[in-house]
Amino acid sequence: MSTDLPLTSRSLPIALLRARERVMGPIRAILADVGITEQQWRVLRVLEEEGPQDPTRIAEQACLLLPSLTRILQKLEEKELITRQPDPQDRRKQIVSITASGTRIIRENLGASLAVFDAIRANMGPDRFETLLDLLNELHQDKTG
Amino acid sequence: MSTDLPLTSRSLPIALLRARERVMGPIRAILADVGITEQQWRVLRVLEEEGPQDPTRIAEQACLLLPSLTRILQKLEEKELITRQPDPQDRRKQIVSITASGTRIIRENLGASLAVFDAIRANMGPDRFETLLDLLNELHQDKTG
DNA sequence: GAATTTTGATTAACATGTGAACTTCTTGGC
């Protein structure tokens, strides 16, 4: 409790940034070896876990804005980690699916990725970890005013 | 408690992202009217609160990487919100100071900015809010392994 | 005290964040 906390540590935005950096640093290192970014990883995981879906839904799940997602899907398509088909029902939409190569990347790196979280959870204490998640989700759902 | 939580809500990185977006959205709207970005705002606040200092220290306080900060300082200098002088002790360094215009921007918008946090804190409950900050700082200081 | 290493800052290159404009397609209103 008496470590050299910067004055900014009571600033919520900065605290969120620093915490995120602590979590994602190791993950980024793992993914860099595979040649994909954190965001590309998030998109692939959503597709692997929730099946083929349109970009709008992917954006919600992976917490990305559509302009970013557009570019990310282009990259993933070049790398042949996903495929896209037009939606027969609505020609504005498209259906994005993960390929076998994409699935393989997920399967080969999910363990190392989860290990990072388990280490953090264990170090923090599972109860405190769950409390943190609860508070973050509560903040997310906050309807101020 | 029975709102439509996405499955990703138990993912720490996503939860951190979503919480941050909830907090920063309103702030960005305020700052956009003044013509500065969230990061430029953080830099100005550090300079206003902690006085003139070198870029490395600013980067730590504002949670920015040096390459980003280099560009941000260039923009802020063009807008005449900061000034830079060479450090007489160490010619590799420089000393960055906020200008009167910069200070004015801070003073004229700090209230609205703090109001956002107060609203969130009040809505969450001050005790839970403090707990969240504590847990985030604990996570930041985590030395896993 | 010259060579090596380290540090502070910048630049480069690529990827994403963000708001606005734009295209195409679908839907509602009439």
Place this chain on the structure above:
DNA sequence: GCCAAGAAGTTCACATGTTAATCAAAATTC
């Protein structure tokens, strides 16, 4: 059925994130 309004993606323009390379100026080493 036409037409305006809305939705899904894309593109644009600018700002930042991120890693690696670069450069000048200390600090170390020998």
